[in-house]
Amino acid sequence: MPRHYTKNARINLNATTADEPFLILVEIHHQSFSEPARIVADTQDITHAGYRYTALPIDVTLPDEGEGKLPQAKLIIDNVGRVLTDEIDGTRGFEGGTCVIMQVMRSNPSHVEWGIELDVLDVSIDQLKISATLGYEDMLNKPAVTMRFTPERSPGLF
Secondary structure: OOOOOOHHHHHHHHOOOOOOOEEEEEEEEOOOOOOOEEEEOOOOOEEEOOEEEEEOOEEEEOOOOOOOOOOEEEEEEEOOOOOOHHHHHHOOOOOOOEEEEEEEEOOEOOOOOEEEEEEEEEEEEOOOEEEEEEEOOOOOOOOOOOOOOOOOOOHHHO
């Protein structure tokens, strides 16, 4: 995803009181969906790239960029209207799903200032909120083989 901040976006990043705050757009993709769930963290809907993003009270903790660790984000969606509950139940917690997080400015919603695509790692639901942990599975630190040949397991080799 791009990271090309416009001049106005850079000014807002460095300002203590921004004239125009960033809008967070969230797309939740799953193979069982006919089209992704599109949400904006705002009080009014917005159109981006020809698609309508529904305004919902959401809280997004963007991933930090610490060296030596995988990026991880947190997404909390208000569940009072039970908008996504049936979809979550039908997909076993969005297993195999992905989530795209984008920052745009309201004055120019067609330009993505920053964005990232993450896997849905974990989802929990209660009466008030849906919480999702987003990130990447740590494939590099998994063992390459499931069985190791040790003297205890394979004494004939040693």
